């Protein structure tokens with residue numbers, strides 16, 4: 265039995281990292297008008313987000329620019345303090361803090377960024393980057409021979425072989441895909457349980473994206489990693505992720521297994537996303553496109569009341585303007601936070617699998633209201 269399997273047996277769950285009702289508001293600098301009006305305005309970047317990342321599973325977080333995806337990743341990586349909510353690692357509420365306790369957290373939860381050029385230092389070689397990661401996390405072994413073996417292992421894991429051809433290269437001597445592989449190898453240097461991959465392939469040439477996604481999938485399977493895959497591209501979520509969560513203006517609006525969410529999207533926003541990313545398998549593409557509204561994402565400083573999508577939603581009803589929709593569970597683990605499903609879905613505040621909003625402020629408010 266591996267360590268992961270025995271931990272699963274001990275805790276009875278394969279959830280590694282969990283967000284419960286996580287909220288992040290960034291305060292804006294006050295203007296003279298705010299001072300006069302005694303207002304404290306903020307960007308509502310993330311509101312009441314709950315999700316669960318499981319061992320050996322890829323969870324996609326999909327949404328348009330500015331919807332709060334990177335903020336969710338940074339909150340899960342504990343790079344920002346939360347405005348409210350809770351992050352649990354291995355079932356235990358965790359605040360990473362600074363210094364040693366932050367390092368302990370980072371050892372288990374690693375973040376991979378969009379731009380490997382920016383995340384690797386141009387004046388240092390691959391050997392330097394990987395050695396540093398191994399040393400920081402106490403995995404460099406004792407002596408040069410063990411270190412060399414650990415370095416070779418890391419490069420083999422990301423399929424940069426033979427390792428000696430890459431170890432002494434500088435970032436500019438590598439292709440974009442190879443650089444991202446080095447960044448992934450560096451993250452693996454910590455021997456993490458969770459990888460938070462924030463648009464890991466969007467800066468790469470289309471022809472090499474698939475290779476890097478396949479590598480991540482291979483790592484998920486071989487190392488039993490829990491991966492959060494952040495993307496604009498809902499089509500890649502279908503291909504690559506087990507579970508898909510759709511985010512709009514700071515909130516998760518739909519979730520379920522990727523095949524269901526991408527083939528039978530329930531929330532009008534997910535339908536809009538899919539209609540704007542044509543998929544040859546989807547017969548009704550043209551019809552969808554005619555039906556779906558367009559428009560701009562809302563301001564997150566004063567987000568729309570009720571459902572945040574209502575100003576753009578072709579199916580908006582009167583109550584959508586004022587009442588925040590709770591989550592409705594549909595068939596097969598799919599759920600949507602949309603009033604359209606009030607009669608069909610079962611109103612719920614979270615189930616084990618899709619990982620939407622089991623806890624958190626308006627979960628409680630809505631629960632009160634539904635009594």
Ligand SMILES: Nc1ncnc2c1ncn2[C@@H]1O[C@H](COP(=O)(O)OP(=O)(O)OP(=O)(O)O)[C@@H](O)[C@H]1O
Pocket residue numbers: 290307308309327328329330331332333334335336496564
């Ligand atoms: N440190 C910060 N201070 C103030 N506002 C911030 C900060 N970080 C993010 N925001 C705001 O939070 C909102 C969500 O940003 P975020 O970067 O999480 O979106 P995203 O979904 O990752 O977008 P993209 O797809 O463009 O990367 C945006 O309005 C952004 O301006």
Ligand SMILES: [Mg+2]
Pocket residue numbers: 333334335462
């Ligand atoms: Mg982002």
